[in-house]
Amino acid sequence: NWFLHTTEYHFGEASLIHSASEVPRVHADKLVLVRAINHLLHGPVKDNLLFLAAEDTSHPMHQEVPFDAKATVLHPMVVEPYNDNELRTIINYYLKSGPYRKHYI
Known part of the structure; x- marks a missing residue:
């Protein structure tokens, strides 16, 4: 199972999510992405x-x-379900080679 944490991100000003209490938590069998x-x-x-x-x-x-917080990824707001392999690929992209990795590594 995947847990989805969301908060707003505006105008390129990045801030890390430091604890689960800072954002709502929604359970999903497959993480709902964009x-x-x-x-x-x-x-x-x-x-x-x-x-x-x-x-x-x-x-x-x-x-x-x-x-x-290191598992943070950035997405637009239109949602669509992705399977686990797609999700892992997206997360790995951001954590390891994404252009925005400086925001959360």
């Missing part, structure tokens, strides 16, 4: 974005994985 993800991956970031922090809680031994 339909316009390709625009973000291949073009400039829009003014009005969601600041998303995703964490993998799929291990059966864990009821919940502690919130990790």
Whole structure:
């Protein structure tokens, strides 16, 4: 299972989410991401974005994985479900090679 954290992100001013209490938490079997993800991956970031922090809680031994601000990714606000492999690919892109990684690493 994936947990979705959201808060607002405006005008290129990045701020890390430091604790789960700072943002709402919504449970989803598959993390709900954005339909316009390709625009973000291949073009400039829009003014009005969601600041998303995703964490993998799929291990059966864990009821919940502690919130990790380093798993933060940026997305526009139109939503569409992605499967786990797509989600991992997107998160890895941001954490390891994304142009905005300086905001949250």
